[in-house]
Amino acid sequence: MRALALAMILLPATAAAEFFTLKGHGGPIMGIATAPDGRIATASFDNSVGLWTGTQANWLEGHEAAVNAVAFNGTALYSVSDDFTLRRWPGGGIAGQHKGKIVGVALSETHVATASWDGTIGLWPQDGTTSHLLGPTGAGVNAVAFSADGSHLYSAGMDGVLRLWDVSSGQEIRQVIRHGFGINEIVLNESDGWLAYGAVDGVTRILDLETGAERDFTLDRRPILALALSPDRRHLAVGDGEGYIMVIDTSAWRIARDFRATLNGPVWALAFSADGKNIHAGGIADTMYSWPIDSLDEHGKMAETDRSFLKDPDQMENGERQFARKCSICHALTPEGGRKAGPTLFGIFGRPAGTLPGYLYSDTLKESDIVWTDETINLLFDLGPDHYIPGSKMPMQRITEAQDRADLVTYLHRATQVENQK
Ligand code: HEC
Structure with missing residues (x-):
């Protein structure tokens, strides 16, 4: 004892x-x-x-x-x-x-x-x-x-x-x-x-x-x-x-x-x-x-739960490729979310930042009054999380090309929609 x-x-x-x-x-x-x-x-x-x-x-x-x-x-x-x-x-x-x-x-x-x-x-x-x-x-x-x-x-x-x-x-x-x-x-x-x-x-x-x-x-x-x-x-x-x-x-x-x-x-x-x-x-x-x-x-498991990894990234359209390369290691797109470092992005559009039940957010993100939209997700990676929400748990990374950000947002719309996965 x-x-x-x-x-x-x-x-x-x-x-x-x-x-x-x-x-x-x-x-x-x-x-x-x-x-x-x-x-x-x-x-x-x-x-x-x-x-x-x-x-x-x-x-x-x-x-x-x-x-x-x-x-x-x-x-x-x-x-x-x-x-x-x-x-x-x-x-x-x-x-x-x-x-x-x-x-x-x-x-x-x-x-x-x-x-x-x-x-x-x-x-x-x-x-x-x-x-x-x-x-x-x-x-x-x-x-x-x-x-x-x-x-x-x-x-x-x-x-x-x-x-x-x-x-x-x-x-x-x-x-x-x-x-x-x-x-x-x-x-x-x-x-x-x-x-x-x-x-x-x-x-x-x-x-x-x-x-x-x-x-x-x-x-x-x-x-x-x-x-x-x-x-x-x-x-x-x-x-x-x-x-x-x-x-x-x-x-x-x-x-x-x-x-x-x-x-x-x-x-x-x-x-x-x-x-x-x-x-x-x-x-x-x-x-x-x-x-x-x-x-x-492990790679094999990702292939089952995250469809994007079944394909060769070079064969994907740009938005999906951006996600596969830059986000999928930490974020799922499905309701369950899996055991990932970041919260699932399922239903992200219109969601106030830091509000997915059951995920342990940083105080910084919880206390921000950001709502996730095309504009705010675009800004997040235009400026980089370290500038857009300093103090969040999200690692520093930027997507410098405006077209890459736009394609990523378009892809996220398609892949995170509640109706699509019912
Ligand atoms: C190395 C892990 C990692 C990578 C890579 C990553 N994120 Fe995150 N992300 C996180 C973590 C951790 C949080 C929670 C941050 C917090 O609580 O401060 C987060 C939070 C978020 C949020 C806010 C979610 C919410 O519920 O408020 C969005 C949106 C987001 N990430 C999008 C992305 C996108 C899009 C990419 C790829 C371009 C990406 N992230 C790459 C770890 C990551």
Whole structure:
């Protein structure tokens, strides 16, 4: 009973599985980390680290250039930057120094490891005793991962080589993989015996650590820029340069979800929430987006419930295509609405904003006195939700062509009419 009560108090406001955003950074989001207690840390191009409790940020300032990655260690937090330093928070004291950008960080019980474009891997004991460098490897290092007991370290970099190191001697044990293209990201899951890597040429592969066999999840998108494993190890998320997030079910080894997460630019940062229900993502936008995994239908399911996905978008008339590409990931057109991040748009014309029963709107939208008409929907995407209704939960996006907006409105009229669906 006691433990349960405590657990309930500790659950942060954002633990519920719903779509939310974290706003406040002044530049793209390059890295995200989550702590078991629900805190989220974001590393940004704006030189700061955001340490979030709920949707409130505590800004950690000190880096002199873009911050690329963050990692929690109990109450402490480590960050690495284009300013060549590893910093430890609170305080922001320099805990490690390289001769080039630092783009990756990993923790064991005793050490912090840093991946640097100076070609070396820094090993920084957390008790402040003497550090040492592994390498040089001859190429920029992008990613590092410790074995669970901290005795071994994997590294990968621009030369496409995945290396295994002995931490105590600092010696390279072997080259595990030689991929022809640079490897950007690795995720080690020793408990289940595999390591996942994502590369510049768009390759996503899962290496069986015992047999050396590989499973391939490569799609036609590149480069792979972010990988994240859920705390229960059942989901592996992959973010790419074209703005998609693919979620792999690691027990069935199939693609469970695959969706376009940003309409603009790459997915640079991914992390699962502590409860594993949400996937947090960062990219060009100054905002971190978080989707409940269960609200995202897998492609096959979408085809059943959302007719537009049965067709090739290129074969659709323009208004339907606009909807399929830009809205359907979050909005249904049917009365039931499904489990989507946004409210169903069924019967939207003439409906006052924020009034669909049962949907949890932002206060901003509820309190607005907008009524949805041709004009207001047109304005919403002419100006972008962030300008038209600042503070709404709707992600920032604009449809710049007037004809595209007009076609979308025409399509919505047809697809959301109450009579059409009786
Ligand atoms: C990433 C998810 C996402 C995408 C993509 C998205 N929306 Fe939304 N939309 C939302 C959310 C969340 C809300 C609720 C906003 C709030 O409560 O502040 C919303 C609200 C709305 C509303 C107001 C509904 C009401 O009941 O008041 C309209 C209209 C709307 N969206 C239209 C669209 C159209 C048209 C597109 C495509 C051009 C689109 N949205 C794309 C998430 C999305």
